[in-house]
Amino acid sequence: MPTETAYRARWVFPTASEPLADATIIVTDGLLTDVTTHDIPEAEDLGSVAILPGLVNAHVHLEFSGLDRPIEPSLPFTDWIRAVIRSRQSEESREASLAKGIEEVIQTHTTAVGEIATSPLSAHLLDKSNISGVVFQEMIGISKEIAREKIGLVSDMLTTYQPNRADLKIGLSPHAPYSVHPDLLREIIRQSRAHQSPLAMHLAENRAERELIGTCAGEFRSFLEVMNLWPGDVWAEMRTINDYLRMLAEADSALIIHGNDLRSDEIDYLATQPKLSVVYCPRTHAYFQHPPHPLPQLLEAGINVALGTDGRSSNPDLNLWREVLHIRKTFPQIPPPEILKLATTNGTRALELPSDGLTIDQPARWSSVPLASQSSETDPWRLLFG
Ligand SMILES: [Zn+2]
Structure with missing residues (x-):
């Protein structure tokens, strides 16, 4: 049985595409298998954070x-x-x-x-x-x-x-x-x-x-x-x-x-x-x-x-x-x-690492950083860099 984990964040910054609001990453047996804005009820909600490539x-x-x-x-x-x-x-x-x-x-x-x-x-x-x-x-x-x-x-x-x-x-x-x-x-x-x-x-x-x-x-x-x-x-x-x-x-x-x-x-x-x-x-x-x-x-x-x-x-x-x-x-x-x-x-x-972080079908290597929870800023980059 594959092991699947899912994490939801206020913003997700995939490696090679635009940031996604209220998104979830899905990791299956260590590989990133999806980044989605669909609701995944079993996802762990990380709150007001940005998920980034590692x-x-x-x-x-x-x-x-x-x-x-x-x-x-x-x-x-x-x-x-x-x-x-x-x-x-x-x-x-x-x-x-x-x-x-x-x-x-x-x-x-x-x-x-x-x-x-x-x-x-x-x-x-x-x-x-x-x-x-x-x-x-x-x-x-x-x-x-x-x-x-x-x-x-x-x-x-x-x-x-x-x-x-x-x-x-x-x-x-x-x-x-x-x-x-x-x-x-x-x-x-x-x-x-x-x-x-x-x-x-x-x-x-x-x-x-x-x-x-x-x-x-x-x-x-x-x-x-x-x-x-x-x-x-x-x-x-x-x-x-x-x-x-x-x-x-x-x-x-x-x-x-x-x-x-x-x-x-x-x-x-x-x-x-x-x-x-x-x-x-x-x-x-x-x-x-x-x-x-x-x-x-x-x-x-x-x-x-x-x-x-x-x-x-x-x-x-x-x-x-x-x-x-x-x-x-x-x-x-x-x-x-x-x-x-x-x-x-x-x-x-x-460092010639085998995965570039948040790319589908690659080993998932991701980090999270906090975002100002009270901020109503809608531009993800301005929000990320405070
Ligand atoms: Zn040194």
């Missing part, structure tokens, strides 16, 4: 979920990194933080994540939950010696644990240009292709990163020297952000995390690479007081942009819907349906 948080570090507030100071950026390194946790407290993060993701109606993992626990705990997405195993190693050591581990990082689900995958995260030796990055990309595994790399995050790879100077050089990690000039073949983008384009697929400092020639290149997505983390971007994000230019160029909260180390919570509302305020010129896509279907594409 919210996707394409960039998060769940291990920081035990924090009550972001790590300080936010500036200079390298001081923040130093504070993050100092806050390293024991394996026991990491497990509690990950569990708390997963709970917060569920409570805030997020259905999929792009998790950056520094421990095998992330994959185990996410596999036990019903959250979809990709667990990107983080790789760091800027010195030649450490990079050589890590190169031997790349394949194992991808194959040691394989979830038994089509909607949860293992990928790799070469951390950032200032923390990953180009030789290690090359091997990660080779393995990404060999195993058809996705990558996520923090890139074009700020001007100091561009200064480091271009001229071996600036804030990151001092940081690496003080940490006794200065590798010498290892960026000889990687002088520009475009060099990194070209390399990442060789991977099976890759997320460019942040892209705060992407410039027009880099945006032009990204527009030619459909396997590369950019993940914008709006409130984390604001926390570090970066210049305005090039989101409008990225969208104009047709680049797939998804959203992330980043970790609680730079954001007060993991509520992806708050990122959406932040964008609505920061970029009022972006049409509401486009903003909703950033949080839903663009994330689905970035």
Whole structure:
């Protein structure tokens, strides 16, 4: 006997059609089988909410979920990194933080994540939950010696644990240009292709990163020297952000995390690479007081942009819907349906999930967000974004 469940909401926003008022979704054995405005008496009435395609948080570090507030100071950026390194946790407290993060993701109606993992626990705990997405195993190693050591581990990082689900995958995260030796990055990309595994790399995050790879100077050089990690000039073949983008384009697929400092020639290149997505983390971007994000230019160029909260180390919570509302305020010129896509279907594409949320005959992945119950607003988009 198939199991059928039905949920009614004030508005339903199917993935690829116009919003429907007072509508019901019907889910049969996990598949979306109908979205209807007919009365279904046995449907569970969710009240004044909008049912949306599942919210996707394409960039998060769940291990920081035990924090009550972001790590300080936010500036200079390298001081923040130093504070993050100092806050390293024991394996026991990491497990509690990950569990708390997963709970917060569920409570805030997020259905999929792009998790950056520094421990095998992330994959185990996410596999036990019903959250979809990709667990990107983080790789760091800027010195030649450490990079050589890590190169031997790349394949194992991808194959040691394989979830038994089509909607949860293992990928790799070469951390950032200032923390990953180009030789290690090359091997990660080779393995990404060999195993058809996705990558996520923090890139074009700020001007100091561009200064480091271009001229071996600036804030990151001092940081690496003080940490006794200065590798010498290892960026000889990687002088520009475009060099990194070209390399990442060789991977099976890759997320460019942040892209705060992407410039027009880099945006032009990204527009030619459909396997590369950019993940914008709006409130984390604001926390570090970066210049305005090039989101409008990225969208104009047709680049797939998804959203992330980043970790609680730079954001007060993991509520992806708050990122959406932040964008609505920061970029009022972006049409509401486009903003909703950033949080839903663009994330689905970035993480290559097997379902785009609310499409008939696909696995149902849906979220609900509250609508102002007293409001008589009849335009669903105005009602959705308050
Ligand atoms: Zn991050």
